[in-house]
Amino acid sequence: MAGRLNRRHALRILGAGAVLGLGAVGLGTMRGQPEPKVWRGEVLGAVSAMTLWHPNPRVAERTIGRMLVEIDRLDRIFSLYRKDSELVQLNSEGRLAEASADLVLVFEESLRIAHLSNGAFDPSIQPLWQFKARGGGSKEELGQVLGLVDHAAIDLGARSIGFARPGMAATLNGIAQGHITDRITDLLVNDGFEQAMVELGETRALGSAPGGRPFAVGLVDPADPRAIARQVELASAGLAVSGGYGLRLDAEGGNHVIDPATGTSPGDLTQVAVISPRSIWADALSTAISVAGEAAAPRLLAAYPESRAILWRADGTVVEA
Amino acid sequence: MAGLPMMRSAEQTPAAGTLSPVRLATALRLLLLVMALWLCQMVAAAAQSEGSGGPLLDRLTPEVVEAVFPGITRVELVEDDGPAAAAAYAGEEMAGYIFSTLDVLRAPGYSSTPFDVVAGVGLDGRVTGAVVLFHREPYLMNDERRTGQLVTFLHALEGLESRLGATGGLEPGFVAGATISARAMRNAVLEGAGMVLGYRTEMVVVTEPxxxxxxxxxxxxxxxxxxxxxxxxxxxxxxxxxxxxxxxxxxxxxxxxxxxxxxxxxxxxxxxxxxxxxxxxxxxxxxxxxxxxxxxxxxxxxxxxxxxxxxxxxxxxxxxxxxxxxxxxxxxxxxxxxxxxxxxxxxxxxxxxxxxxxxxxxxxxxxxxxxxxxxxxxxxxxxxxxxxxxxxxxxxxxxxxxxxxMPPPVLAPAWAEPWIEGWPEIAILVVALSVLTAILVFQGQLTRRRKLHLWVRNGFLLFTLVWIGWIAGAQLSIVHVINYIKAPFSDLGFAFYLAEPLIVILSIYTAVSLVLLGRGVFCGWLCPFGALQELLAKVARALKLPQWNPSETLQRQLWWGKYASLALILVLVFVAPDLSSIAQEIEPFKTAITAMFARALPYVIYAVILLGIGLFTERAFCRFLCPLGATLAVLDRLHLIEMLKRRPECGNPCHLCERSCPVRAIEKSGKIVMAECFQCLDCQVEYYDDHRCPPLSKIRKQLEKAKRGPAPARPAVVARKAA
Structure with missing residues (x-):
C-alpha cells in the first residue's frame, strides 16, 4: 500500500519536473532569438548607434531611453560645441575647480597615455588644431602655438583641472567618445545585458553577436577608403581606428593626426587599429601609436592589458602588434 | 574659377598679396599674376578632388554659392573664434552665413571619412540650401541615381530650421540605399547651421518673450x-x-x-x-x-x-x-x-x-x-x-x-521622455497598484468571501507574472536596490534613475508599503517571480503533489540563507564589482522573468530547479534564498501598521492558521512573523470563516443553537420519550 503510494508520488514528481522543464524551454523558444533594438543618432558630432539584444524588446527600448539620459549628461561635459560644457569652460577659463569625475577620469587616462608615449598623445593639442584648421601661419606663430601644447602643464587634481599657461586648451576628441562608449557599455552590463554593440564614436562589443560568434567589424583600406581591407572579430572588446587617410588639413600632406612635438603629421603608419578591453584605451593607444610610430607600439601596448594593434605601414604592408 | 577674386576679401587673395610691390617690371608682374592664378586654381582643384579642408573661400565657387544661398553677391570669411563660416552679402546687406560641415563638424557618414557639405543659413535661422562637395560614402560613389537623389534631398533642406531634429524636407529614406549617409549629411547641415548662427547672433537665449x-x-x-x-x-x-x-x-x-x-x-x-x-x-x-x-x-x-x-x-x-x-x-x-x-x-x-x-x-x-x-x-x-x-x-x-x-519652449528634461512615451504602461501599472491598495485596505470585506479572495488573489498574481513580469519586464531586483545604494557615490545623475518609470513607481510603492505594512506587499503581490512560484505551487497542490515544509527550528535556520545571499552580494559589490554581477545571478529573475527562459542552459536549469523545489515547498526561493526578499525583510522591522487580525485562541489551543499559511510564517505560538509574511491573506480567510475557524465556529454553533432555540429541542425529547 505504502509502496504504491510512493511510486505514484514519484511519478507525479517526475512528471511535474518534466512539465516544468518543458514549459520553461517552451517559453524560451517562444521568445526565441531576440530582434535587436537599434538606436541611431549623434554623440559629440559623430554618427552613433547602439544595438541591444534583449529577449524583452520593451526592456531594450526603455534601456536605450535611459542610456540617452546618461549620454546627454556626458555630452554636457565633453562637447566642444556647447558653450556651457565643462570642457569649453575649462578651455575658456583655464581652470575648473569642481570638475566632474568623468572629466577627471578622461584627463587621467589622457595624461597616462601622454606620459607613456612621451607626448605622442597629447590632450593639450587643441591650440595647434585650431592653428591648423585656420590654415596655419608663419614659423614663429607655429612655434608660439607649439609652446602651448604641453601635457605636463596640465594640473590634474582629485576634482580640479587647470592649465599652467594662459592660452592653453584641451581637446578630448576620441578619448571622450571612448569614455562614453565604455560608460554606456558598463551600464548595460550592470543592467544585465549580455549582447550589445555600442558605437558612440568608438566601437565596443558587449558579448558576442547572436549565434555566439564574435561581431565582425570591417576595417577600411587606408589606401582606398572605399574597400574593406580586413575583418576583425570583436567580442567583449573595444576597437579604435586611427588613420591619416581622412581629412587633409594642409597642402603639405598634413592630416588629422598631428605630432604635438613638431606640428606635422607623421608618415610612418597610415592606419592603426587597436583592440582593447576598454574603448578609452583603444582610442588612446591608436592615436599614440599613429604618432609615435611602429617602434613604440609594443611598449605602449604592454602597458594596457589584453590590447593588440594592427598597423598599416606606408608601404602598404600590414603587421600585428 | 572665374569670379573668384570677387568673392574673396582683398587680403585673402594671394594674387593681390604677390602683386602689391608695384616696383617690379611689368613683364614680371604679368608672369607672377599668371602663376598666382594658376596656383590658385590648382589649390582649388585639389580642394575639390581631395575633399580636403582648404580655405573655405576656395571651395565657395560662384556655382556653389548660387546653389546654397541664391541671390548672394559677395562672401567674406568671418574672422572670429566661432565655427568657421563665410558671411554672405546680398549687395551691402548681410543675409546670412555659408559654412562647410567639414570645417564645422567633421561629421563622417557611413564611411569614416568625413564628407563635405556646404550649406547656407539665413539670419532668420533657416537653411538656404546645401550641396555636397566631397564624400567617400560607399553606397553613393559611382551611383548616379543615388547621387541625383542626394542632390534633391539636400536641396529640400532649404527653409528648414537650423537645429538638429528640425522637421520638414525629405526623409533620409528618399536616398534609397544610402539612408545613413543622407541622414548624417542632413543632420550635419542642420546642426552646423545652428552652430554657425548660434555663435554669432545673440537671439538664441531669451528667457521671456x-x-x-x-x-x-x-x-x-x-x-x-x-x-x-x-x-x-x-x-x-x-x-x-x-x-x-x-x-x-x-x-x-x-x-x-x-x-x-x-x-x-x-x-x-x-x-x-x-x-x-x-x-x-x-x-x-x-x-x-x-x-x-x-x-x-x-x-x-x-x-x-x-x-x-x-x-x-x-x-x-x-x-x-x-x-x-x-x-x-x-x-x-x-x-x-x-x-x-x-x-x-x-x-x-x-x-x-x-x-x-x-x-x-x-x-x-x-x-x-x-x-x-x-x-x-x-x-x-x-x-x-x-x-x-x-x-x-x-x-x-x-x-x-x-x-x-519667444523663449525656447521649456524642453522636457531627458528623463521625462520615457515617462511621456511610456504613459500607457504607466497608466496600467497605476491602475493595478490602486487595485492592490484597495485589496489591502478592504481586506476584511474581501477575506470574508473565500471564493472572491481566491479569484482576486490568483487573478492579481497572474497579472503580476504576465504583465508586470513578462510583458512590461518590470521585475524589481536586487540590482535596483544596489543601484539605489550606490547612487549617491556614482556620477550618474538622479535623472538616470528617474528615466525608468515602471521601476521608479514600483520602488516607491514598495518602499511606502514596506514602511506601512511590511515586506509582504511587494513579495506577495508585485514580484513576478514570486507570483510564478505561488501559481505553480497552487497547480502542484491541485495535482496533489506531496508538500514538505521544514520544522520550525530548521526553518529559522534556513531563513538565514537569504540574509547570507544578500550579504554575499553586498560585500562583492564593494569588494569585487566584477564578481557581483555573477552573485546577482542568485536571483533567477532575469532568466525566468525578463528573459522568459531565453538564456544559456545553465541559467535555465538553475531557474527550473528553483521552481521545481517550489512545487513541493511553496516559495522556497523567496523564503530561504532571495536577496531582495532579505533586504525587505530586514527593513520590515520598521513597519507601522498590523492589519492581520488574530484571536486570543490563535496558537493556543488553535493551530488552524498556522497550518493554512502556505509559507509557514505563523509560529506555534500563533504569532505571525511579519518578516516572512507574504500578505496572501489566507489566514484572514480562515479567520473569518465561521465553518473553519474553531472559536468562530463555536460561536456560530452556539448562535444557531440559540436561534433554533429550545423549541425544536423539546418536541424531540418528547418524541423520544414518546418512543
Whole structure:
C-alpha cells in the first residue's frame, strides 16, 4: 500500500519536473532569438548607434531611453560645441575647480597615455588644431602655438583641472567618445545585458553577436577608403581606428593626426587599429601609436592589458602588434 | 574659377598679396599674376578632388554659392573664434552665413571619412540650401541615381530650421540605399547651421518673450503691412470729406488742399513699433535707425511714423514753431487711456524720406507688447482764417508675433521622455497598484468571501507574472536596490534613475508599503517571480503533489540563507564589482522573468530547479534564498501598521492558521512573523470563516443553537420519550 503510494508520488514528481522543464524551454523558444533594438543618432558630432539584444524588446527600448539620459549628461561635459560644457569652460577659463569625475577620469587616462608615449598623445593639442584648421601661419606663430601644447602643464587634481599657461586648451576628441562608449557599455552590463554593440564614436562589443560568434567589424583600406581591407572579430572588446587617410588639413600632406612635438603629421603608419578591453584605451593607444610610430607600439601596448594593434605601414604592408 | 577674386576679401587673395610691390617690371608682374592664378586654381582643384579642408573661400565657387544661398553677391570669411563660416552679402546687406560641415563638424557618414557639405543659413535661422562637395560614402560613389537623389534631398533642406531634429524636407529614406549617409549629411547641415548662427547672433537665449531687436531682413511697406507690422491709413479725398462731414466741418476746406478726384490719395500714413529692425530699419533710412540704436539711452522706445504718398503727411510744419511748443500736431499715440503727444526733440527725422522715429523714453509707461492706437489729425480752415483740428483717422496697432522672440519652449528634461512615451504602461501599472491598495485596505470585506479572495488573489498574481513580469519586464531586483545604494557615490545623475518609470513607481510603492505594512506587499503581490512560484505551487497542490515544509527550528535556520545571499552580494559589490554581477545571478529573475527562459542552459536549469523545489515547498526561493526578499525583510522591522487580525485562541489551543499559511510564517505560538509574511491573506480567510475557524465556529454553533432555540429541542425529547 505504502509502496504504491510512493511510486505514484514519484511519478507525479517526475512528471511535474518534466512539465516544468518543458514549459520553461517552451517559453524560451517562444521568445526565441531576440530582434535587436537599434538606436541611431549623434554623440559629440559623430554618427552613433547602439544595438541591444534583449529577449524583452520593451526592456531594450526603455534601456536605450535611459542610456540617452546618461549620454546627454556626458555630452554636457565633453562637447566642444556647447558653450556651457565643462570642457569649453575649462578651455575658456583655464581652470575648473569642481570638475566632474568623468572629466577627471578622461584627463587621467589622457595624461597616462601622454606620459607613456612621451607626448605622442597629447590632450593639450587643441591650440595647434585650431592653428591648423585656420590654415596655419608663419614659423614663429607655429612655434608660439607649439609652446602651448604641453601635457605636463596640465594640473590634474582629485576634482580640479587647470592649465599652467594662459592660452592653453584641451581637446578630448576620441578619448571622450571612448569614455562614453565604455560608460554606456558598463551600464548595460550592470543592467544585465549580455549582447550589445555600442558605437558612440568608438566601437565596443558587449558579448558576442547572436549565434555566439564574435561581431565582425570591417576595417577600411587606408589606401582606398572605399574597400574593406580586413575583418576583425570583436567580442567583449573595444576597437579604435586611427588613420591619416581622412581629412587633409594642409597642402603639405598634413592630416588629422598631428605630432604635438613638431606640428606635422607623421608618415610612418597610415592606419592603426587597436583592440582593447576598454574603448578609452583603444582610442588612446591608436592615436599614440599613429604618432609615435611602429617602434613604440609594443611598449605602449604592454602597458594596457589584453590590447593588440594592427598597423598599416606606408608601404602598404600590414603587421600585428 | 572665374569670379573668384570677387568673392574673396582683398587680403585673402594671394594674387593681390604677390602683386602689391608695384616696383617690379611689368613683364614680371604679368608672369607672377599668371602663376598666382594658376596656383590658385590648382589649390582649388585639389580642394575639390581631395575633399580636403582648404580655405573655405576656395571651395565657395560662384556655382556653389548660387546653389546654397541664391541671390548672394559677395562672401567674406568671418574672422572670429566661432565655427568657421563665410558671411554672405546680398549687395551691402548681410543675409546670412555659408559654412562647410567639414570645417564645422567633421561629421563622417557611413564611411569614416568625413564628407563635405556646404550649406547656407539665413539670419532668420533657416537653411538656404546645401550641396555636397566631397564624400567617400560607399553606397553613393559611382551611383548616379543615388547621387541625383542626394542632390534633391539636400536641396529640400532649404527653409528648414537650423537645429538638429528640425522637421520638414525629405526623409533620409528618399536616398534609397544610402539612408545613413543622407541622414548624417542632413543632420550635419542642420546642426552646423545652428552652430554657425548660434555663435554669432545673440537671439538664441531669451528667457521671456522679448521684442526682436536683432534680426533684420529687407521688407517692403506692403509686406510689413500684410503681416501686421505696420498699421496703415490710406485716405482718399472722399475719406477726407467724410471725416470732415462727421466732424461737422463739411462746409469748409481742408488746410492742405486736395488734389484730383474723390478716389485720389490724400494721405498714406503708416505707424509701427520701430525698435525691431525689420520695422524700424526698413521704415526709416539706415542712418536714422542707427541714431536710435546708438544715440539714445538704453531702453528708449520708438514708434515709426511714415508718410508714403498723398499730399498730406504726418509731420505738418508747425513742429518747428517754438510758439506752438514744437508739437507734432497731426499725430498722437494712445495706450490704455494715456495719450502721448510728440514734440520735435522727441523725434529723429529721416532725411529724404517722410519717415520718422517718435521716441518714448524708457520711463514713458508705454508697453510695446500691448496694443496701442495712433491718431491722425487734420485741420479745416474756418472762414475767419483760423484752423480747426479734426480726427482724420484712427489706427489700431499691435506688434505681430513675428517681431517677438519667444523663449525656447521649456524642453522636457531627458528623463521625462520615457515617462511621456511610456504613459500607457504607466497608466496600467497605476491602475493595478490602486487595485492592490484597495485589496489591502478592504481586506476584511474581501477575506470574508473565500471564493472572491481566491479569484482576486490568483487573478492579481497572474497579472503580476504576465504583465508586470513578462510583458512590461518590470521585475524589481536586487540590482535596483544596489543601484539605489550606490547612487549617491556614482556620477550618474538622479535623472538616470528617474528615466525608468515602471521601476521608479514600483520602488516607491514598495518602499511606502514596506514602511506601512511590511515586506509582504511587494513579495506577495508585485514580484513576478514570486507570483510564478505561488501559481505553480497552487497547480502542484491541485495535482496533489506531496508538500514538505521544514520544522520550525530548521526553518529559522534556513531563513538565514537569504540574509547570507544578500550579504554575499553586498560585500562583492564593494569588494569585487566584477564578481557581483555573477552573485546577482542568485536571483533567477532575469532568466525566468525578463528573459522568459531565453538564456544559456545553465541559467535555465538553475531557474527550473528553483521552481521545481517550489512545487513541493511553496516559495522556497523567496523564503530561504532571495536577496531582495532579505533586504525587505530586514527593513520590515520598521513597519507601522498590523492589519492581520488574530484571536486570543490563535496558537493556543488553535493551530488552524498556522497550518493554512502556505509559507509557514505563523509560529506555534500563533504569532505571525511579519518578516516572512507574504500578505496572501489566507489566514484572514480562515479567520473569518465561521465553518473553519474553531472559536468562530463555536460561536456560530452556539448562535444557531440559540436561534433554533429550545423549541425544536423539546418536541424531540418528547418524541423520544414518546418512543
Amino acid at each position: 522679448t521684442i526682436d531687436t536683432i534680426n533684420f531682413k529687407p521688407m517692403s511697406a506692403d509686406e510689413l503691412t500684410d503681416m501686421g507690422a505696420l498699421a496703415r491709413a490710406r485716405i482718399t479725398n472722399a475719406d477726407l470729406a467724410a471725416a470732415m462731414e462727421q466732424a461737422g466741418l463739411g462746409d469748409y476746406l481742408p488746410e492742405i488742399p486736395t488734389v484730383g478726384g474723390p478716389n485720389d490719395l490724400y494721405a498714406d500714413i503708416v505707424f509701427g513699433y520701430a525698435n525691431p529692425p525689420k520695422i524700424g530699419r526698413n521704415g526709416v533710412t539706415a542712418e536714422t535707425f542707427d541714431q536710435l540704436v546708438n544715440g539714445t539711452p538704453e531702453g528708449t522706445m520708438a514708434i515709426y511714423a511714415g508718410s508714403l504718398g498723398g499730399v498730406f503727411d504726418h509731420r505738418g510744419a508747425r513742429f518747428n514753431n517754438l510758439s506752438a511748443g514744437l508739437l507734432l500736431e497731426r499725430i498722437s499715440v494712445e495706450q490704455g487711456g494715456k495719450t502721448f503727444r510728440l514734440h520735435k526733440p522727441d523725434v529723429i527725422f529721416s532725411r529724404g524720406k517722410i519717415a520718422d522715429l517718435l521716441l518714448l523714453p524708457p520711463d514713458a509707461q508705454f508697453d510695446p507688447m500691448a496694443p496701442w492706437t495712433a491718431q491722425i489729425y487734420a485741420s479745416a480752415r474756418l472762414p475767419d482764417g483760423s484752423l480747426r483740428q479734426f480726427q482724420l483717422a484712427d489706427l489700431d496697432y499691435s506688434l505681430p508675433p513675428e517681431m517677438i522672440l
